[in-house]
Amino acid sequence: MTPLPGQSGSVPAAVSDAVPDTRRRSTDAAWDPRQYAVFSGHRGRPFADLLARVDADAPGLVVDLGCGPGELTLGLAERWPDARIIGVDSSPEMLDRARELDVSGRVEWVEASAEDWDPTECGASIDVLVTNATLQWVPGHLRLIPAWVASLAPGGIFAMQVPSNFDAPSHRLMREVAGRQPRAADLRPGLDRARAVARPETYAALLLDLTPEVDVWQTTYQHVLAAVPDGPHPVLEWVRGTGLRPVLGVLEADERERFVRDYERELDTAYPRRSFGVLFPFTRTFAVARTPR
Numbered sequence: 559m560t561p562l563p564g565q566s567g568s569v570p571a572a573v574s575d576a577v578p579d580t581r582r583r584s585t586d587a588a589w590d591p592r593q594y595a596v597f598s599g600h601r602g603r604p605f606a607d608l609l610a611r612v613d614a615d616a617p618g619l620v621v622d623l624g625c626g627p628g629e630l631t632l633g634l635a636e637r638w639p640d641a642r643i644i645g646v647d648s649s650p651e652m653l654d655r656a657r658e659l660d661v662s663g664r665v666e667w668v669e670a671s672a673e674d675w676d677p678t679e680c681g682a683s684i685d686v687l688v689t690n691a692t693l694q695w696v697p698g699h700l701r702l703i704p705a706w707v708a709s710l711a712p713g714g715i716f717a718m719q720v721p722s723n724f725d726a727p728s729h730r731l732m733r734e735v736a737g738r739q740p741r742a743a744d745l746r747p748g749l750d751r752a753r754a755v756a757r758p759e760t761y762a763a764l765l766l767d768l769t770p771e772v773d774v775w776q777t778t779y780q781h782v783l784a785a786v787p788d789g790p791h792p793v794l795e796w797v798r799g800t801g802l803r804p805v806l807g808v809l810e811a812d813e814r815e816r817f818v819r820d821y822e823r824e825l826d827t828a829y830p831r832r833s834f835g836v837l838f839p840f841t842r843t844f845a846v847a848r849t850p851r
């Protein structure tokens with residue numbers, strides 16, 4: 559398989575707070591492609607593991623739902639040079655970055671939420687529908703999956719990966735620290751959204767009701783994150799690009815500073831800095847389903 563971008567482990571230097579943007583929903587910080595890219599090597603690995611189980615030689619139409627900043631979508635274009643590739647995402651910031659990276663205009667980038675995206679608008683049945691690290695942000699996705707599978711061509715493949723780390727210290731501590739804030743009630747809805755992820759057996763049963771060829775599994779990655787003694791805790795930097803956004807988007811600057819200080823102190827205990835860096839175990843759930851040929 560062609561190596562996918564993001565597997566190199568390269569770490570861009572730019573690290574910034576989420577950039578406020580008027581286009582965002584009121585409870586969310588905008589996605590910041592630079593912050594998200596900080597751990598692109600680690601984040602690319604599950605995508606590669608998912609795609610390794612997608613057995614498709616020459617798909618005509620490939621969709622990446624929740625394509626983010628597009629690096630991994632461009633990897634799909636490399637793997638299937640003759641395929642039409644569509645990247646769908648609800649974040650204008652992520653799509654702006656994707657268009658920048660796609661210098662040859664290889665991919666069709668579509669701004670739409672997963673909830674509103676209509677697969678029939680592609681104008682053809684889909685051969686491979688990939689959705690990586692996105693459905694945790696789509697609370698109703700169990701109800702949407704049947705329509706996505708129905709939009710596949712005969713022998714088409716649906717491939718998804720979601721983080722299953724709601725009970726990991728990174729997320730439990732985020733909720734605990736949020737619960738101690740004066741505006742705890744304002745923070746709860748954004749944090750609760752991670753509950754959208756179902757158990758592996760739920761995805762397996764849902765997909766097996768739709769098609770007999772289904773493969774569901776979980777992997778716990780032991781990410782080793784580089785850590786500087788007095789620098790920001792790397793798990794904080796990781797979640798800043800994803801799960802912490804709903805918190806950062808709600809808080810004012812001084813509240814945000816206080817929250818981050820408390821949370822980082824907890825992270826330092828839960829994920830100690832060692833000679834080799836910080837060990838960050840991360841469980842993810844994968845599902846691949848193929849429709850009958």
Ligand SMILES: C[S@@+](CC[C@H](N)C(=O)[O-])C[C@H]1O[C@@H](n2cnc3c(N)ncnc32)[C@H](O)[C@@H]1O
Pocket residue numbers: 589601605623624625626627630646647648649652670671672673689690691692695696800
């Ligand atoms: C963690 S990133 C994953 C990006 C890319 N798939 C990857 O693996 O690097 C999650 C992406 O989901 C997108 N997203 C979140 N909620 C969404 C929704 N309801 N509909 C479509 N995209 C959504 C975000 O804008 C973001 O780009």
